Amino acid sequence: MELRTRYAVGAVALFAVTTLVAVSGAVSGTGVRSDVKAALLWIILLFAALSGLSRAFVREEEAGTADALRLAAPATAVYAGKWLFNTALVLVVEAVSVPLFLLALPPETVNFRLLIGVLLLGGLGLSGAATFVAALIAQASAGKSALFFIVAFPVLMPLLLLATQATVGVFDAVPAHHARAVGDLGVLAAYAVVMTAAALMLFGYVWHE
């Protein structure tokens, strides 16, 4: 189903690139510190990903295919499908925008192994939590897109803070920051596991409402 709307991936990736150009254009030549760069990177990633993830279930409800899905497949399978697609979407967005970000706003150093770990675990947590919120919002009657941001944002806040804190360790050579980033990786993994598992368990209640 999702593969038929491949333009969505392109649109979201383009959104990320556009934001990236806007941000780097706005701050170029002002000598931004590395920790600010880490924050900028995650804000770009978060908003680009959210703009794509919000559509996951709304599309089904609008096209009228949700009821067919309810009859044809168990809730867990539907959720797993949506979650896999959204994870792929987030990872594609990261794969496109992070290298460009590193080119546009090169930080002092980049620890690539740590960076990949942060992006992977952060992406998993992002899609795990946002997919569930998208399922909630699809049932709401009005103002879906604005509501998605309002409802998803506080739940994603710990992820944003942790990922930013870890990326600070990726972008500079201070040993203390680096050690803290390694610790944050574990917490990010815990966040991703907890949110994905909770979403799987709760999704059945929401889906059959």
Added chain:
Amino acid sequence: MNEARPPAPNSGGGEAIGRIALLLLLCATTAGGFLWLPPARGFQNPALARIVVFHVPCSMAAYLASGVATWYAIQYLRRRDLGDDIKSRVSFALALLFWVLTTLTGAIFAKVQWGAYWNWDIKQGAILMLTLIYVAYFALRAAVADPRKRATLAAAYCLFAALSAPFLTYVLPNSTPDTLHPKGTLQGGLSPEYSLTLWGGVLGLCLVYVWAFRVHVAVETLQMRLHKRARRQRRVVSATVWPPAPAQN
């Protein structure tokens, strides 16, 4: 008319005695906080630092209210009883109230201790985001028209947020060294006078929470029944009037 009624919250002599005792307890902790406690040593402004005996109980009551809200959200998903939804929502609203009080007393404390009402300390950031969760909860509720659907979505979101909140309130403040909040004070850093007043305040505010919770739940339950009965009567009326009698001649 002869439906079983929920027990009215203000019936019976035991309730009255309990409420008078609660009032006395609150008076005692308030007076203790203002008049009896010695100024706190080691603070910028020892006299004003006594606000801690109001600040900490507010946050404890907020934790209790959030816990109860989460518990009734689970109960709603298990039993699908709209009464559980009312309890969860009322408790959620009271938790928000206590978080706001915690933030306000904390801001006064921060002004005298750290020099500004708002310092972007990690716990201040966490409480701000926690408050955003509550606002999002009520925004979500407002966007759904059907009561049962609204209850289910709200309960699911409540549980989901309850799982993400510990990352904000517990993991993050403890993972970073640069917080202004003291750590481990409640586990033995308090003099006996402070312990007594502080934990008396915790008990008092928690009882205030229980009281407010019961009153609100009783009111909302009655409102729900009134709505239900009004709907039923409308249906009876429309059934007798509709279909209209065929016109004579």
